[in-house]
Amino acid sequence: MATGELTQDGRARVLADGTEIPLLALGVWQVPEGPVCENAVRWALEAGYRHIDTAQAYGNEASVGRALRDSGVAREDVYITTKFYPGSRDPEAEAQRSLERLGVESVDLYIVHWPQGGPTWAWDGMQRAHENGYARSIGVSNFNAAEVDALLKVAEVAPVVNQVQFSPFEFRRDLLAACEARGVALEAYSPLGTGRHLRDERVAEIAERLDRTPAQVLIRWALQRGLIVLPKSTHRERIEQNAQVFDFELTSADVAALDGLDGTGGTDQALEQPWW
Ligand SMILES: NC(=O)c1ccc[n+]([C@@H]2O[C@H](COP(=O)([O-])OP(=O)(O)OC[C@H]3O[C@@H](n4cnc5c(N)ncnc54)[C@H](OP(=O)(O)O)[C@@H]3O)[C@@H](O)[C@H]2O)c1
Numbered sequence: 001m002a003t004g005e006l007t008q009d010g011r012a013r014v015l016a017d018g019t020e021i022p023l024l025a026l027g028v029w030q031v032p033e034g035p036v037c038e039n040a041v042r043w044a045l046e047a048g049y050r051h052i053d054t055a056q057a058y059g060n061e062a063s064v065g066r067a068l069r070d071s072g073v074a075r076e077d078v079y080i081t082t083k084f085y086p087g088s089r090d091p092e093a094e095a096q097r098s099l100e101r102l103g104v105e106s107v108d109l110y111i112v113h114w115p116q117g118g119p120t121w122a123w124d125g126m127q128r129a130h131e132n133g134y135a136r137s138i139g140v141s142n143f144n145a146a147e148v149d150a151l152l153k154v155a156e157v158a159p160v161v162n163q164v165q166f167s168p169f170e171f172r173r174d175l176l177a178a179c180e181a182r183g184v185a186l187e188a189y190s191p192l193g194t195g196r197h198l199r200d201e202r203v204a205e206i207a208e209r210l211d212r213t214p215a216q217v218l219i220r221w222a223l224q225r226g227l228i229v230l231p232k233s234t235h236r237e238r239i240e241q242n243a244q245v246f247d248f249e250l251t252s253a254d255v256a257a258l259d260g261l262d263g264t265g266g267t268d269q270a271l272e273q274p275w276w
Pocket of ligand 1: 027028190213216230232234242
């Protein structure tokens with residue numbers, strides 16, 4: 001199958017390196033290591049999620065790994081992403097530490113969490129992690145269009161994803177277009193605005209009309225925009241609800257209305273105020 005195409009069940013897409021990535025993931029930022037994280041991941045796997053998005057900086061890789069092992073779902077059926085914390089120096093060594101914490105032989109995707117110190121310095125180590133089989137795919141996060149281009153100029157193994165803040169309220173249209181044109185799939189983080197966007201009355205109006213929830217409308221918008229989407233919750237009923245997004249469709253008028261909520265001017269920047 002060609003890059004960007006969806007698999008037959010419509011729940012995964014093909015990345016530029018030929019691997020498949022499930023479109024819906026459970027994000028576990030700000031989910032504490034221990035029972036809270038283990039429960040969230042277990043409930044997600046029970047609800048049919050097959051993609052978990054963690055990071056070295058989240059401090060909960062061990063819980064993700066424990067929940068995965070306890071779930072009885074086969075390792076090869078679950079897509080695991082972790083992220084290199086760019087305050088460390090050596091992406092290859094840090095990948096090995098992640099694998100130990102997760103208790104797996106490799107992750108499916110390993111990404112540079114943000115371009116601290118510039119977009120290219122970490123890439124040699126990322127490529128070594130890939131070469132040595134610690135990560136099946138490698139990518140980036142919080143990279144703007146110019147940073148993606150700078151990296152593509154020097155990369156031997158190209159990044160296959162860019163994970164950025166993305167929702168109708170942060171509809172970074174130019175960044176999405178630039179990434180897609182370069183074969184880099186976009187992953188939407190904070191698709192619910194870390195909870196803020198759920199209170200917007202225009203989202204609520206669409207949700208009410210469709211007999212869905214605001215969270216489902218925002219997640220569905222991301223799917224219809226061709227994105228991989230990473231909602232986070234620690235509540236079982238919300239985790240389940242957020243996965244029920246493959247059985248309805250937004251009309252093009254509703255998609256356009258949601259597009260109109262963008263406050264970034266369709267930017268190619270990854271963030272208005274970088275934290276690094
Ligand atoms: N690469 C990066 O730099 C980066 C940065 C930010 C995020 N991310 C990734 O993206 C993931 C998601 O982003 P996020 O954590 O900012 O938050 P989010 O998914 O945009 O929103 C999560 C918030 O919404 C609430 N929520 C979730 N589903 C709900 C529902 N159905 N009804 C009502 N409330 C609901 C959650 O509450 P409860 O948990 O209490 O249910 C939580 O407060 C992260 O976990 C992480 O994996 C990556």
